[in-house]
Amino acid sequence: MNKENLLQYYLxxxxxxxxxxxxxxxxLYIEYITRDYFERKFTLFDGIKVCNVGIGxxxxxxxxxxxxxxxxxxxxxxxxxxxxxxFSYRQKIEGxxxxxxxxxxxxxxxxxxxxxFNIVTIIGSTLEESKQYENVLKSCFNLLxxxxxxxxMDFEKNKSFEDFKxxxxxxxxLIIDKEAYETYESLSFYICKVRK
Numbered sequence: 001m002n003k004e005n006l007l008q009y010y011l012x013x014x015x016x017x018x019x020x021x022x023x024x025x026x027x028l029y030i031e032y033i034t035r036d037y038f039e040r041k042f043t044l045f046d047g048i049k050v051c052n053v054g055i056g057x058x059x060x061x062x063x064x065x066x067x068x069x070x071x072x073x074x075x076x077x078x079x080x081x082x083x084x085x086x087f088s089y090r091q092k093i094e095g096x097x098x099x100x101x102x103x104x105x106x107x108x109x110x111x112x113x114x115x116x117f118n119i120v121t122i123i124g125s126t127l128e129e130s131k132q133y134e135n136v137l138k139s140c141f142n143l144l145x146x147x148x149x150x151x152x153m154d155f156e157k158n159k160s161f162e163d164f165k166x167x168x169x170x171x172x173x174l175i176i177d178k179e180a181y182e183t184y185e186s187l188s189f190y191i192c193k194v195r196k
Contacts (some may be wrong), residue, residue, distance in 0.1 A: 001085045001089040003093070004088060005085075007087070026184050028099065029123075029184070030187065030189065033181055033191070034191065035152050036087065037151075037153075037191045038064075038151065039067070042119060042149065042150075042151070042193075044064065044068065044071045044072065047072055048068065048118050048119070049072055049073055049075070049116060050077075050117060050118065050119045050121070050142075051077065051112070051119070051120045051121070052072070052077070052120070052121045052122070052123075053077050053078075053107050053120065053122045053126060054090070054123070054124065054125075054126030055077075055078040055083050055102070056086050056126075058076075058083075058087040058090065058091075060123055060124075061074065061087065062096065064100075065096055065097075065098040065100055066097070069097050069135060070098075073101065074098070074100045074101070075101045075102075075103060076100040076103070077102075077107050078103075079105065079106050080102050080104075081122070084102050084103075085104075087100070090164075090168075091108060096112070096116070105139070107130075107136055107139045108135050108136060108139050110139060110143070111151075112143060113143075114149070115143070115144065115145050115146065116143060116145065117143050117144055117145060117148060118144075118148050118149070119149050119150075120140045120141075120143050120148070120149075120150050121151045121152075122136070122151070122152055122153075123151075123153035123154075124139060124150070124152045124153065124154075124155075125155070127152070127154055127158065127159065128155075128159065133159065133167070134167055137152075137167060139148075140172060144196040145196070146196060147195060148196045149193055149194065149195055149196070150193075151191065151192070152190060153190070153191045155192065156188040156189060156190065158168070161178065161180065161190045161192075164192065168194060174194065175192050175194050176193050176194065177192065177193040178191070178193075179191050
């Protein structure tokens with residue numbers, strides 16, 4: 001990884017289609033709501049350990065790292081080696097005050113120890129792109145400490161809340177909070193807090 005790769009990453013974010021989406025009210029709304037939900041529904045404490053599954057462009061992970069600064073640590077897991085190396089390098093170059101520990105692997109075959117995180121998050125298209133919905137959720141729950149929490153943000157078009165609820169009802173876990181957002185009909189989504 002070098003500065004040329006990082007420059008290309010920044011330029012890709014400014015490609016017409018990506019940039020237009022990134023600046024759109026819909027994108028900003030989804031980003032705002034997801035961050036607001038996390039801050040309202042989760043209590044941070046000294047030594048808290050959080051894991052995010054699916055880095056993408058890394059903005060959610062950047063946000064979590066800043067939010068956890070002074071309280072705890074973040075581990076970020078993604079299967080794509082390019083995404084992982086760019087994200088790690090970018091956080092280093094940008095001087096992120098609480099950088100993520102980046103793990104490049106399939107969450108279903110993770111080498112991370114079980115029962116170590118207080119919160120695991122999985123947002124956006126990560127579950128849909130995995131093509132292994134239930135297995136990914138199972139792996140996320142395995143990473144949680146007893147009485148830890150999974151936060152899932154997903155689009156209705158990917159997996160409806162009713163389908164998600166069926167999956168959770170077949171496990172020992174409990175949905176303790178759910179909010180649905182339908183401001184943009186084609187981008188309806190929900191966010192849930194699930195206790196292990």
